[in-house]
Amino acid sequence: MxxxxxxxxxxxxxxxxxxxxxxxxxxxxxxxxxxxEEPASPAEQALQDLQGTWRIETLEIGGQIVAAEGGQERTLIIEGNKMRQGEVRLAFEIESTTSPPLIDVEVLNDDAGVRFEGIYQQEGEQLTICLNVTPDAKSRPAEFASPADSMLALVKLKRIAARP
Structure with a gap:
């Protein structure tokens, strides 16, 4: 020196x-x-905000509440642009700059390639997703509702574990 x-x-x-x-x-x-470090873009931040483990509080399809099988708690784990609920594996894309934000979900197992279009809303630890569950339908819900006799699924979730 x-x-x-x-x-x-x-x-x-x-x-x-x-x-x-x-x-x-x-x-x-x-x-x-x-x-x-450069701050995350709004799209990256929206994706980061969805990360974690979520408990499915309610699931309604066509106006009917769908109960958990065997009374088991249902959880949805979001990692990156993938979701899993039990054995079901999904990929998703979001468009967070619209109101409400858009979500497209694709099944990765069993019915691989089937896509569902929807909308989502996140407020803190609460997440609501509404999907048209008609396979490969090219229309998305206009509001967060699941009217009787529709093929719309309304899922309300609460975060139970922090982002990974």
């Missing part, structure tokens, strides 16, 4: 202490300058 006192007043030991202090408070990074 010959000459470190030329660039930094005081001894080399003081220079090392100064560097250690900068590292500790995060103003310096080993290997180069500290670079601030």
């Amino acid at each position: 010959a000459g470190c006192g030329q660039r930094f007043p005081g001894s080399c030991f003081q220079f090392l202490l100064f560097q250690a202090a900068l590292l500790q408070i995060g103003l310096m990074q080993v290997g180069g300058p500290l670079v601030a």
Whole structure:
């Protein structure tokens, strides 16, 4: 460390202490300058906000409440752009800039490739999804409702575990 006192007043030991202090408070990074992370885009943030484990509070199809089989608690796990509920695996895409935001869901197992169009709304730890469950229908619900004799599914969920 010959000459470190030329660039930094005081001894080399003081220079090392100064560097250690900068590292500790995060103003310096080993290997180069500290670079601030860019904030997530609104679309990325909307997807991040959906991540976690959700309990299905109610599931209504065609105006009828669908009870859980065997009294089991139903959970939906969202990781990235994938969902799973028990053995059911789904992929989804969202468009968060519309009102209400749009969601398209695709089945990955059993009826692989079947798509459902819908809308969703998230308020804090509450999530509501309304899907047209007619396979490959090209129309989405206009509101969060499941009228009698319709093929609309209204799902209300509550987050029970933090985002992974």
